[in-house]
Amino acid sequence: MTLRRACTLYDKIWDAHTVATDEGETILYVDLHLLHEVTSPQAFAGLAAAGRAVRRPELALALSDHNVPTHGQYRGPQGVADPAARAQLEALAENSRRAGIESFAMGDPRGGIVHVVAPEQGRSQPGMTIVCGDSHTSTHGAFGALAFGIGTSELEHVLATQTIRQRKSRNMRISVDGMLGPHAGAKDLALHLIAALGVDGATGHVIEYAGSAVRALSMESRMTLCNLSIEMGARAGLVAPDETTFEYLRGRPAAPTSAAWAAAVSCWRGLPSDAEAAFDREFRLDAHDVAPMVSWGTLPSQVIAVDGAVPDPASMPTAEARAAAARALDYMQLTPGTPLRDIAIDRVFIGSCTNSRIEDLRIAARIVRGRRVAPHVRALVVPGSGLVKRQAEAEGIDAVLRAAGFDWREPGCSMCVGMNEDRLQPGERCAATSNRNFENRQGRGGRTHLMSPALAAASAIVGRIADPAALDQARAS
Numbered sequence: 013m014t015l016r017r018a019c020t021l022y023d024k025i026w027d028a029h030t031v032a033t034d035e036g037e038t039i040l041y042v043d044l045h046l047l048h049e050v051t052s053p054q055a056f057a058g059l060a061a062a063g064r065a066v067r068r069p070e071l072a073l074a075l076s077d078h079n080v081p082t083h084g085q086y087r088g089p090q091g092v093a094d095p096a097a098r099a100q101l102e103a104l105a106e107n108s109r110r111a112g113i114e115s116f117a118m119g120d121p122r123g124g125i126v127h128v129v130a131p132e133q134g135r136s137q138p139g140m141t142i143v144c145g146d147s148h149t150s151t152h153g154a155f156g157a158l159a160f161g162i163g164t165s166e167l168e169h170v171l172a173t174q175t176i177r178q179r180k181s182r183n184m185r186i187s188v189d190g191m192l193g194p195h196a197g198a199k200d201l202a203l204h205l206i207a208a209l210g211v212d213g214a215t216g217h218v219i220e221y222a223g224s225a226v227r228a229l230s231m232e233s234r235m236t237l238c239n240l241s242i243e244m245g246a247r248a249g250l251v252a253p254d255e256t257t258f259e260y261l262r263g264r265p266a267a268p269t270s271a272a273w274a275a276a277v278s279c280w281r282g283l284p285s286d287a288e289a290a291f292d293r294e295f296r297l298d299a300h301d302v303a304p305m306v307s308w309g310t311l312p313s314q315v316i317a318v319d320g321a322v323p324d325p326a327s328m329p330t331a332e333a334r335a336a337a338a339r340a341l342d343y344m345q346l347t348p349g350t351p352l353r354d355i356a357i358d359r360v361f362i363g364s365c366t367n368s369r370i371e372d373l374r375i376a377a378r379i380v381r382g383r384r385v386a387p388h389v390r391a392l393v394v395p396g397s398g399l400v401k402r403q404a405e406a407e408g409i410d411a412v413l414r415a416a417g418f419d420w421r422e423p424g425c426s427m428c429v430g431m432n433e434d435r436l437q438p439g440e441r442c443a444a445t446s447n448r449n450f451e452n453r454q455g456r457g458g459r460t461h462l463m464s465p466a467l468a469a470a471s472a473i474v475g476r477i478a479d480p481a482a483l484d485q486a487r488a489s
């Protein structure tokens with residue numbers, strides 16, 4: 013009898029992709045290389061300067077997402093006013109054309125945010141190694157893939173060799189059991205975890221999310237959860253593949269078909285961590301304890317339940333936390349003790365690779381149906397891809413949102429990062445479904461409150477930070 017070491021999902025993917033080891037580092041084979049226009053131009057330029065070719069163009073996919081305007085995309089890069097943005101978009105189109113890398117042009121309905129499009133096309137699959145010059149590459153871990161962000165010089169190396177040099181991380185399991193409450197979802201779970209662990213809480217670790225509450229999540233929700241792993245410092249976040257994963261992938265353009273599908277599924281079934289596998293760290297959470305969450309500060313860990321009040325920096329446990337909270341409150345122009353529900357907002361942004369998939373838009377539409385956005389609020393919905401947009405339009409979601417007063421746009425990163433013209437004005441306060449509430453991120457002087465699509469939709473209607481329960485009460489009275 014041979015005794016096999018009990019392995020985690022992470023171990024299995026790591027071992028299967030190890031090409032060589034060298035002085036404590038491992039050369040991993042890369043199955044999928046995702047590219048976008050902001051971090052790739054220098055890598056292609058470096059490659060060209062070195063006279064090297066792209067080794068496996070068929071294992072890459074390039075998307076224009078950060079800089080694209082959210083209207084008139086059919087005009088292509090020529091329609092982009094900002095010359096620096098236009099140059100990056102043109103470079104991506106030209107570089108991928110030359111290298112033979114699949115790329116969806118601006119305005120192609122298959123285009124959109126790279127972390128929405130690759131799963132939607134069936135390119136992100138269980139057991140893969142996936143890299144991209146973007147921190148939120150962790151999103152693809154929802155498929156049971158090892159997916160992480162890389163820097164521009166690494167990007168050039170992947171283009172040239174289809175491998176990446178890595179040091180293995182520690183492995184942490186976060187087990188969430190029980191049922192999430194009616195208005196709490198994957199976003200609230202992720203924000204709760206970031207608050208509990210801190211923005212550096214998972215540094216040096218690859219997280220595996222497990223437990224009955226995680227198993228019960230849809231693929232869209234698993235992507236939201238894995239997306240935010242990076243905001244607690246993790247190298248990557250994974251969910252073991254299961255029937256939910258296979259059902260999502262079945263029939264997608266790049267998914268295997270017929271006999272190859274059966275073979276792939278049978279291989280994917282062997283990926284989950286062995287029952288006896290040991291993790292370097294374990295963290296457990298009861299899903300009942302997760303409330304709808306809202307950020308009050310300028311870090312994704314500075315969050316509290318929506319029925320709470322702005323905390324007092326003096327109540328923080330360390331001098332560092334007190335200083336960070338005081339600075340955050342100054343930037344956010346908030347006073348300790350103010351109930352979150354009393355905070356008026358100017359803007360609402362429903363979008364980003366965290367929350368712009370069809371499930372997110374369905375939730376928003378369900379909440380705003382038959383209601384109106386508060387008169388002082390400007391609200392924006394940016395679907396994550398052209399196909400999400402189409403699907404939403406087929407379901408009448410756009411009509412519901414437009415009737416309520418939301419602006420319905422074309423796909424891209426948009427106001428998540430303010431690299432196109434969708435930005436907050438100085439001092440504006442925004443309820444946002446994105447993942448980072450850093451100073452100036454959504455526009456210079458802009459103030460971001462992170463929350464779920466359900467809360468952002470409810471906040472748009474009330475004109476203040478709100479949860480859907482507040483709307484139910486208003487309707488009943």
Ligand SMILES: CC(C)[C@H](C(=O)O)[C@@H](O)C(=O)O
Nearest residue numbers: 050051078145146147148429
């Ligand atoms: C532009 C890009 C490098 C950046 C990232 O890596 O995350 C962006 O996507 C972000 O969300 O801040």
Ligand code: SF4
Nearest residue numbers: 148364365425428429
């Ligand atoms: S949507 Fe936001 S977080 Fe996601 S890749 Fe774009 S800028 Fe980064």
